[in-house]
Amino acid sequence: MSPDIKSQTKDELDARFAEWAVPPYRVEQLLHWLYVQHVTSWEAMTNLPKHLREKLSEHYSLHSLELARKQGARDTTQKFLWRLSDHLLIESVLMPANPVLYGDASDRHTLCVSTQVGCAYGCRFCASGLEGWKRNLRAEEVVEQVLAVERWHRQSAECGVRSAEYGMQSMEVSRSEIPRLIDNLVIMGMGEPLANYDNLLKALTILNARWGGGIGARKITISTSGLAPQIRKLADEPQQFRLAVSLHGATDEVRNRIMPVNRKYPLSELISACEYHQRKKGKMITLEYILI
Ligand code: SF4
The missing domain is CATH 3.20.20.70 (Aldolase class I)
Structure with missing residues (x-):
């Protein structure tokens, strides 16, 4: 089972994005969607490029209660x-x-x-x-x-x-x-x-x-x-x-x-x-x- 994105700290996400050669400001955008906008789907993160959203969904789950x-x-x-x-x-x-x-x-x-x-x-x-x-x-x-x-x-x-x-x-x-x-x-x-x-x-x-x-x-x-x-x-x-x-x-x-x-x-x-x-x-x- 892939880890849920909301189990990840910023340090962990920074390391993962660096591995993917994705600029660090994208982590800030992702965190904003999760903890300020409280979105429940990858599609809702509209300022993230589609290929990044797809990559995120391949590596992480995004469950809500x-x-x-x-x-x-x-x-x-x-x-x-x-x-x-x-x-x-x-x-x-x-x-x-x-x-x-x-x-x-x-x-x-x-x-x-x-x-x-x-x-x-x-x-x-x-x-x-x-x-x-x-x-x-x-x-x-x-x-x-x-x-x-x-x-x-x-x-x-x-x-x-x-x-x-x-x-x-x-x-x-x-x-x-x-x-x-x-x-x-x-x-x-x-x-x-x-x-x-x-x-x-x-x-x-x-x-x-x-x-x-x-x-x-x-x-x-x-x-x-x-x-x-x-x-x-x-x-x-x-x-x-x-x-x-x-x-x-x-x-x-x-x-x-x-x-x-x-x-x-x-x-x-x-x-x-x-x-x-x-x-x-x-x-x-x-x-x-x-x-x-
Ligand atoms: S039985 Fe109730 S009060 Fe006791 S530890 Fe569990 S949740 Fe807490």
Whole structure:
């Protein structure tokens, strides 16, 4: 299977275009189509020469997620159920920030993305693991959750459906006038993100890059159920992503009961890994606690 174009970093594309003797500015054009225009076909990349588009399609795939169902009104939390190319389903959740609550002048949106189909960790309070783990998401499937929501947002605005909500006067809205929707990412949808470490890091590198998703590392939070070795590994990465730990219990006895991962990495190991992360990154870690 050929790699998906949205799993490729700019460095990788630069190297490939150099190999093909294609000038570097063509990479910039390609990235613009993918991450600014959010196009879903090679044909849509109209300023790329036809022979280059054909060559790209021979070496890379260009998959997009199919929206199977959307729930929720526009000004509330909205759930997107996506169908993958192998027909498995995953979910992303778009949450508007409350401007009054956060004291912000402008509204912000946070997208919660999935990293696996199903989950092997079986936390007692979570539905994601009920049917077990099916597979890891590939890097492009994580990236595409963000792009697909931006595409939905853009198409809605272009249709004028959201014109009132965004204060737009006209039904004729040009693509370049529509601001990006997503300000923050939380990696806490279906799956344990740190169990899909390499694909997650590649996807977040692309979503964080100026040439890609353009979302600042400090606006990206990775949430884990407590995979201590991967927390240490993450601490050694150069990126400044934020870390959240699903704690949900302050003793091994409680955590063992509701989060089987604790039997492998008990609190002493988890706390030690968190302290290492905090020392290396110099940042607070968010502890998540569910009230049942
Ligand atoms: S690790 Fe996360 S997704 Fe998996 S069962 Fe636990 S809470 Fe749910």
